[in-house]
Amino acid sequence: MKTIIKVVVLLFCVTAFAQEQKVDYKKINNDLVKATYYFADNTNAIEREGFFDANGKLHGTWISYDIAGNKTSVANYLNGKKDGVWTYFKEDKINLVTYNQNKIIKVEEKALVIN
Incomplete structure (x- = not known):
C-alpha cells in the first residue's frame, strides 16, 4: 500500500510541475518550415x-533569446548539421565558433565594448 501511495504522489508531482512549451510552425515554402x-x-x-x-x-539560422528578449546565440545549420559561424552572447564578451559539417574549425572570444 505504501508503494502505491508513493507512486501516486510521484506521478502527481511530475504532472503538477510539468509545463508544456508552446510552439508555432509556419510553412514558408515547400522546402522550409519556420518554428518558434x-x-x-x-x-x-x-x-x-x-x-x-x-x-x-x-x-x-536559429536564434535563441533570454526571457527579456535579448539574443543569447545565433546558430547555423545545413541539412541538420552545424555549419558556419555560431555566435554566443555573454555579458562582456562574444564567443564565435566556426563549424563545418558538425566539426569545430575555429573558436574565438571577443570583448564586448559598449559606447
Whole structure:
C-alpha cells in the first residue's frame, strides 16, 4: 500500500510541475518550415526560432533569446548539421565558433565594448 501511495504522489508531482512549451510552425515554402518556441512559463516570450527543411532537419539560422528578449546565440545549420559561424552572447564578451559539417574549425572570444 505504501508503494502505491508513493507512486501516486510521484506521478502527481511530475504532472503538477510539468509545463508544456508552446510552439508555432509556419510553412514558408515547400522546402522550409519556420518554428518558434516560447518559454514554458511565459507564452509571449520567444525562447528560440529557426527553420526545418523538408526532411525535418534543422536548416538555416536559429536564434535563441533570454526571457527579456535579448539574443543569447545565433546558430547555423545545413541539412541538420552545424555549419558556419555560431555566435554566443555573454555579458562582456562574444564567443564565435566556426563549424563545418558538425566539426569545430575555429573558436574565438571577443570583448564586448559598449559606447
